Amino acid sequence: MNSTSFCRTVTIWLFWGLVLTVAPIPGVSFAQENGESLSSGSALALGPGRSGPRRNRHGEPHGEAGPTGSPGQIDDLFLPHPLPGTTASTTTLYLGEERVWVHVHESPTPGLTFVNIHDDENTALEAAKLYIRDHGGRLVELRHGRGRTVVIRRNGVLDRFDPNRMFTENGLRHSLYLFGTLSDENYAPIADFARKVAGFISIEKGKAIISVHNNTPGKLTIHDFKPGQWYGRDSREVFINPAEDPDNFFFTNSPVLFRALKTLRYNVVLMVPDPPDRGTLGNYVNNAGGIYVLVEAEHGHLSSQVRMLENLGRLLGGDSPAGN
Numbered sequence: 405m406n407s408t409s410f411c412r413t414v415t416i417w418l419f420w421g422l423v424l425t426v427a428p429i430p431g432v433s434f435a436q437e438n439g440e441s442l443s444s445g446s447a448l449a450l451g452p453g454r455s456g457p458r459r460n461r462h463g464e465p466h467g468e469a470g471p472t473g474s475p476g477q478i479d480d481l482f483l484p485h486p487l488p489g490t491t492a493s494t495t496t497l498y499l500g501e502e503r504v505w506v507h508v509h510e511s512p513t514p515g516l517t518f519v520n521i522h523d524d525e526n527t528a529l530e531a532a533k534l535y536i537r538d539h540g541g542r543l544v545e546l547r548h549g550r551g552r553t554v555v556i557r558r559n560g561v562l563d564r565f566d567p568n569r570m571f572t573e574n575g576l577r578h579s580l581y582l583f584g585t586l587s588d589e590n591y592a593p594i595a596d597f598a599r600k601v602a603g604f605i606s607i608e609k610g611k612a613i614i615s616v617h618n619n620t621p622g623k624l625t626i627h628d629f630k631p632g633q634w635y636g637r638d639s640r641e642v643f644i645n646p647a648e649d650p651d652n653f654f655f656t657n658s659p660v661l662f663r664a665l666k667t668l669r670y671n672v673v674l675m676v677p678d679p680p681d682r683g684t685l686g687n688y689v690n691n692a693g694g695i696y697v698l699v700e701a702e703h704g705h706l707s708s709q710v711r712m713l714e715n716l717g718r719l720l721g722g723d724s725p726a727g728n
């Protein structure tokens with residue numbers, strides 16, 4: 405499960421449909437590193453609803469910093485910045501000429517596995533970093549500077565996708581279609597990218613994967629999981645505490661965890677056993693027989709999100725899964 409509504413996806417798609425560019429950045433070379441290139445190098449087949457590639461003279465989307473410089477270099481902006489007492493290792497993945505860094509933050513103390521899949525959800529990132537510093541575990545972070553969505557760039561043509569819609573074949577195809585990104589040339593490298601990211605997360609039967617997200621007030625709330633609402637078909641049971649911020653909630657496939665979080669009076673959704681295939685990390689973990697927990701909190705509500713993680717960590721008993 406994920407913090408985007410369909411409306412937001414469409415809005416993002418429409419927005420980037422207007423500002424996406426196709427011109428390469430003058431003077432910047434994107435030579436490939438050995439074996440890391442995922443690009444077929446062929447011309448882009450445009451997705452539905454696009455009359456043709458759109459250009460601006462900068463070759464970059466407006467309003468955000470994309471990676472620059474030569475391969476192998478990482479601007480300070482994109483470094484992992486592990487907290488004291490933890491370490492971070494970095495792997496560069498390529499989507500055509502576009503680079504995405506996978507940072508794996510680790511504590512020497514074993515513990516839970518966290519994932520920060522949306523690059524602009526920084527409160528969630530900080531909360532997970534604080535958690536592993538204080539309680540152990542590891543955190544997989546995607547970093548690229550493109551905001552919520554990830555860019556694939558081939559021959560200077562930029563297309564976008566939601567990294568939390570890439571973990572199943574059907575889900576990925578459907579999501580790429582909605583973004584206008586679906587083509588044979590885009591599908592294979594993005595699916596390969598998804599497999600690599602899943603490899604870093606290391607999803608196994610019985611293991612808990614905690615996906616940390618942030619949202620803005622009113623965009624996605626616990627109320628969206630009620631029957632008849634956008635994510636109603638994903639929910640087996642919803643508990644809403646009227647005294648809680650509706651932006652802050654848990655979503656899990658574990659009935660044991662659902663009941664425990666309800667007892668703690670948190671907003672919490674129990675996933676149906678066979679949820680709609682959206683290509684989310686939740687779909688992937690659920691299909692693999694793992695325990696999935698999404699922790700959603702409002703941007704900037706760091707102490708709330710840290711408390712949510714600490715209470716969750718106590719319930720999960722470190723790396724000992726609560727089970728179904």
Ligand SMILES: [Zn+2]
Nearest residue numbers: 407522617618
């Ligand atoms: Zn998110």
